Amino acid sequence: MKAHSIFGLVTAAAIASACSTTSESSPSGPPAETTVAIRIAADAVTPTNGRADAEVGQPIVLKVDSDAPDELHVHSDPPHTFAVEPRVGQEFRFTVTVPGQVEVELHEAGKTVTTLQVR
Template sequence: MGFWQRLHRGWGHVHVVTQEPSHMRITSVLVTLVLALGAAGCADEAGTPEGAATGTTGPTETTSESPSPTEGPGGAGQTIEITVAGDTVSPSGERVEVPLGEEVVLEVTADAPGELHVHSTPEQELAYEAGTTSFPLTFDQPGVVEVESHDLGLTIVQLEVR
C-alpha cells in the first residue's frame, strides 16, 4: 500500500502514516553511512592519515640565510626551507618525503611576522617573526601532513611521512 493510499484511506479518521520497518532500517543505515563518510572527509580532505608530531619545544631563531636544503647542521635531520615574501610563498604545495620518527626542521625566512598551521596529530600553530625561524618537528605516524598559511589561504608543503 503506497503513501497516498494510506493517507487517503477513510476520510473520517486520522491515520498515522509510517514507513515499513524494513525501509526504516535501510534509511537509518544509509543516514549513518553518509554521516560517517562526511565526518571522515572533514578530518582529512586528501583521504590519507595525518602524521603525529612530537618534540616541538618552540621556534629557534637563527641568523643563517642559506642552510642546506636536505640536511640540518651536523646531519641532524632534514631541513625544509620556507620563504615568505609578501603574498608569495615558496615552496608552493609540493610534496616532500620525510622520515618517520626522525627530526625535520621547517626553516621559515619571512619579511613579516606570520603563522604556519601544521595539520598533524596534534595540529600545531607555529608563529614566526620577520627574519629566519626554525621549527624542529618529529612525526610518529605515517601519512601526509599539510603545512599551510591560513592568512594567505595557501598550502605551502605536503610532508609525506614514511
Template sequence: MRRAIAALALVVCTVGLAGCGDDDKPGDSGSGGSDQPTKTIDVTFSGDDVTPNGDRVEVAVGQPIEFKVTSDAAGEIHVHSDPEQELAYTKGTVTLPTFTIDKPGIVEVESHALEKTIVQLEVK
C-alpha cells in the same frame, strides 16, 4: 699467591670489558634507525607568495623536521599533524623548533593567513 690473584683479576677485568663492548653493539645498531638526520625545509614568504607552494616532501616516521623561514612579515605555519602544531615566525630569517611526526601519511603544512599550502609532508 699474589701473582695468581693479580692474574685472575686481570682476566676478570678483561672479560668484563669485552662483555661490555659486545653489549654496546646491539644498542648502536638499534639506535641507528632513530638517529635520522634532521630534514630542513626552506620556506620563503614574500608578500602574498610562499615558496615552496604545495610541494610534496618525503620524510620518515620519527624523523626530525625543521622549517627555516625567511619572511618579510611575522606569521604562523600550521602543521596538520596529530597533535596539530602552530609554529610562529618573525620577520627576517628564523629556524623554527624541530618536531617529528609519528604516523605515516600525508600531512598538510599551511599558512592560514595566505590560505596556501606550503608543503605536503609525505611521511613513510
C-alpha cells in the same frame, strides 16, 4: 707516473665518497633531518604546494625567512603551530608520530607550503 696518477684518482674517489651524505637512517643512529626552506616575501610564498619525504620520528625542520607575520600549521597527529615573525633565520622543529600525508600551511596567507609524505 701512471701508478702515481692512479693512486691519486683512487685517493680522490675515497675522499669524495667519505664526504657524501644521505637522508636514510642508519641502524646505529637517529634518522637524518628533513629540512624545508620557506620564504615569504611581498605576499609570495615559496614553495607553494611542495612535496617532501620524511619518516615517523624523524626530525623535521622548517627554515623560514619572512617579511610578514603569519602562522604555520602542521596538520599532523598531534598538530603543531608555529608563530612566524617578520625576520630571517627562523627555525621550527618537530616530529611526526603517525604515517601519512601531512600538510604544512600558512594560516594568514591561506597557502599550503608543502605536503610531507611520512612513512
